[in-house]
Amino acid sequence: MPSYALLTKESANRVYADAAPDLLAAELSAVAEHFSFEVANVGVSSLGGVPYVLFDGDELTNTDQFIASNLSGTRALFAKEGDTLRPLDLQPLEWFDDDLISIQRYSGKTNEQFTHLLLNLTIAASTAARDRAARGDQVTLLDPVAGRGSSMNRGLMYGFDVAGVERNDKDVDQYRNFITTYLKDHRVKHKAETERFRKGELSGSSAFDVDIDRGRQSLRMACGDTAKAKQLMSGQNFDVVVGDLPYGVQHVATGKNVRRSPVELVQDSARAWHSVTAKGGAIGLAWNLLTMSRDDLTVALQSAGFTIVEHPRSFEHVVDRAITRDILVATRS
Numbered sequence: 231m232p233s234y235a236l237l238t239k240e241s242a243n244r245v246y247a248d249a250a251p252d253l254l255a256a257e258l259s260a261v262a263e264h265f266s267f268e269v270a271n272v273g274v275s276s277l278g279g280v281p282y283v284l285f286d287g288d289e290l291t292n293t294d295q296f297i298a299s300n301l302s303g304t305r306a307l308f309a310k311e312g313d314t315l316r317p318l319d320l321q322p323l324e325w326f327d328d329d330l331i332s333i334q335r336y337s338g339k340t341n342e343q344f345t346h347l348l349l350n351l352t353i354a355a356s357t358a359a360r361d362r363a364a365r366g367d368q369v370t371l372l373d374p375v376a377g378r379g380s381s382m383n384r385g386l387m388y389g390f391d392v393a394g395v396e397r398n399d400k401d402v403d404q405y406r407n408f409i410t411t412y413l414k415d416h417r418v419k420h421k422a423e424t425e426r427f428r429k430g431e432l433s434g435s436s437a438f439d440v441d442i443d444r445g446r447q448s449l450r451m452a453c454g455d456t457a458k459a460k461q462l463m464s465g466q467n468f469d470v471v472v473g474d475l476p477y478g479v480q481h482v483a484t485g486k487n488v489r490r491s492p493v494e495l496v497q498d499s500a501r502a503w504h505s506v507t508a509k510g511g512a513i514g515l516a517w518n519l520l521t522m523s524r525d526d527l528t529v530a531l532q533s534a535g536f537t538i539v540e541h542p543r544s545f546e547h548v549v550d551r552a553i554t555r556d557i558l559v560a561t562r563s
């Protein structure tokens with residue numbers, strides 16, 4: 231039976247680097263159903279003192295090799311022949327230079343590799359995304375708690391149309407500056423427009439739209455409350471909805487309302503997130519287990535109409551003393 235070895239990416243963050251091999255094994259197990267063969271014996275092993283994720287199966291098809299190449303933690307892929315590792319070509323899906331993901335540095339940024347993991351798990355659960363990609367159409371992504379756009383950037387990298395909702399106007403301004411400067415510096419044609427809502431329930435909110443390379447991709451980011459995601463996105467549906475929820479270490483304030491915990495944010499917003507998820511689409515959320523239990527998040531998503539996806543392995547990992555992070559993926563039928 232052919233065997234394979236995945237070498238994990240170097241991570242700038244030491245804590246994440248320690249968790250990376252187990253997270254890669256969990257990611258591989260979660261997407262295994264999309265391989266052309268049964269992926270067997272997934273595990274982490276040390277070869278020459280370096281951790282690898284090993285798995286057994288059959289000859290890799292082009293699609294299998296593509297999936298393995300685009301796992302968030304894959305640095306290199308090898309066929310394992312006895313004690314010998316034979317390198318196989320990687321096929322990373324990169325519509326932009328890698329610096330789109332790595333240039334931005336700011337406090338509160340979600341780890342890039344973790345963002346990639348969250349998106350991959352959500353795509354794997356979204357039949358809407360895979361059907362659309364199979365038709366050659368643009369997959370659509372929304373981050374309902376977008377910060378300064380790390381998931382949107384990962385979506386752009388995959389060639390998706392992307393959108394985000396973020397209540398903090400400074401983050402939205404920073405992201406607009408970043409993305410327009412990035413496109414200009416990389417000589418990508420683009421057109422940006424800003425819309426301000428002056429009346430009705432969206433009063434005080436705004437949004438900016440960027441047309442990238444004459445319609446090749448689109449980007450919309452709204453500044454407002456995620457509980458109004460549907461209105462802020464003008465009723466559009468998304469194949470994948472991905473977000474790294476506020477960790478609840480600081481209070482979460484929205485205009486007049488002060489939500490004291492991520493639980494309240496999710497309870498107030500889950501219906502809105504369901505209404506912007508396309509039929510057959512999926513939502514993937516990351517959160518701090520020390521401020522919200524898995525059960526609380528599960529109940530909030532189920533009450534809004536989502537169906538929870540069970541993964542074969544856990545994604546729980548320690549980020550620091552105040553944050554233990556986990557991932558929950560759910561689908562909309």
Ligand SMILES: C[S@@+](CC[C@H](N)C(=O)[O-])C[C@H]1O[C@@H](n2cnc3c(N)ncnc32)[C@H](O)[C@@H]1O
Pocket residue numbers: 338339340341374375376377378379380381395396397398401454455456457474475476477482483484495
């Ligand atoms: C963990 S951060 C996301 C960071 C983001 N992934 C990044 O790398 O830039 C969570 C974000 O949720 C935003 N947020 C909290 N409550 C919100 C609400 N009601 N509506 C929209 N955004 C909200 C916060 O302002 C914060 O930027």
